[in-house]
Amino acid sequence: GNSVTQMEGPVTLSEEAFLTINCTYTATGYPSLFWYVQYPGEGLQLLLKATKADDKGSNKGFEATYRKETTSFHLEKGSVQVSDSAVYFCALLYNFNKFYFGSGTKLNVKP
Amino acid sequence: DTEVTQTPKHLVMGMTNKKSLKCEQHMGHRAMYWYKQKAKKPPELMFVYSYEKLSINESVPSRFSPECPNSSLLNLHLHALQPEDSALYLCASSQEGGGTSGRGETQYFGPGTRLLVL
Numbered sequence: 001g002n003s004v005t006q007m008e009g010p011v012t013l014s015e016e017a018f019l020t021i022n023c024t025y026t027a028t029g030y031p032s033l034f035w036y037v038q039y040p041g042e043g044l045q046l047l048l049k050a051t052k053a054d055d056k057g058s059n060k061g062f063e064a065t066y067r068k069e070t071t072s073f074h075l076e077k078g079s080v081q082v083s084d085s086a087v088y089f090c091a092l093l094y095n096f097n098k099f100y101f102g103s104g105t106k107l108n109v110k111p
Numbered sequence: 112d113t114e115v116t117q118t119p120k121h122l123v124m125g126m127t128n129k130k131s132l133k134c135e136q137h138m139g140h141r142a143m144y145w146y147k148q149k150a151k152k153p154p155e156l157m158f159v160y161s162y163e164k165l166s167i168n169e170s171v172p173s174r175f176s177p178e179c180p181n182s183s184l185l186n187l188h189l190h191a192l193q194p195e196d197s198a199l200y201l202c203a204s205s206q207e208g209g210g211t212s213g214r215g216e217t218q219y220f221g222p223g224t225r226l227l228v229l
Contacts (some may be wrong), residue, residue: 001187034217043117043201044154089153096166097142097205097216101153 002027006090006102013109016019017094021105023064023090028073033066033073034056034091044089045074085109114138115221124228126192132224134185134202143150143185144218145177146201154201160185178210192228199223 007022023032032051036044048057053068062077073090090102115136125129134143136224146154147177159167161180174196176188201223205216 036220041225043115043199043222044203046219047216049217093216093218097144097161097218098156098157099218100155104151104153 001102002031002094003102004041004090004094004102006105008103008105009087010106010108014105015082015109015111016079017109019075019080019084019107021075021088021090021107023073023075023094025073025090025100026073027092027094030068030092032093033064034093034099035064035073035075036091037063037087038087038089040086041077061065064067067075079110080107082109082111115204117200117221117224120222121227122223123229124189124192125229126194129188129190130169131189132187132200132202134187134221135183136204136206136219137183138207138219139182140204140219141182142205142207142216143179143187144203144205145164146203146229147222148199150198150199156185156215161193179226184199189226192226194228197226197228199225202227 003026033045034049035047037047038044049061050057050066064075087104087106089104092100118133130204145157158173158177164180174191178186202221203218205218
């Protein structure tokens with residue numbers, strides 16, 4: 001079956017620290033992979049995506065590379081800001097536009 | 112414009128009330144979705160409409176009744192809800208719906224309606 005596993009949070013970092021949030025997936029076939037971000041009290045916003053192996057998605061300083069050999073899609077940012085504090089969801093999209101979401105990782109960035 | 116709007120933003124209802132949640136998009140998308148999100152959990156898919164037809168119902172109780180009056184609008188009618196139905200209800204849309212493997216479409220989410228059932 002299809003599933004996504006994310007590292008458990010919360011992750012607490014100081015401003016300007018390097019961020020990695022791990023995401024691995026299990027899927028039959030070739031899914032598309034996404035990172036969504038949810039700020040407190042809001043809906044989900046698309047952060048980045050990749051649709052095939054070795055694709056790199058990037059947006060707002062965040063990056064993730066679709067690694068088929070390790071079935072991973074880790075999210076990275078070189079220097080986090082307080083405004084990046086949010087919950088980050090890794091997601092896999094396969095047939096019929098059904099998302100398989102990870103459990104979410106809460107990021108707290110302290111000044 | 113990649114905006115999905117939802118009304119109301121907040122809703123409090125009793126277990127005997129009937130209310131409706133509304134969702135609208137003007138991106139020309141032909142697939143629309145309802146999700147339920149409990150606190151500190153990922154969204155759970157409830158319904159998918161593709162070309163105004165219900166294509167997926169994830170075994171949702173009948174007290175939730177979706178409706179897609181046209182390609183831009185999606186409603187969720189609520190009746191006789193239970194306190195455990197309290198959650199954030201998210202609407203999303205994507206271009207086509209019913210996608211094939213490997214090239215899934217991006218779903219754009221609205222801000223959600225926070226529902227409290229007393």
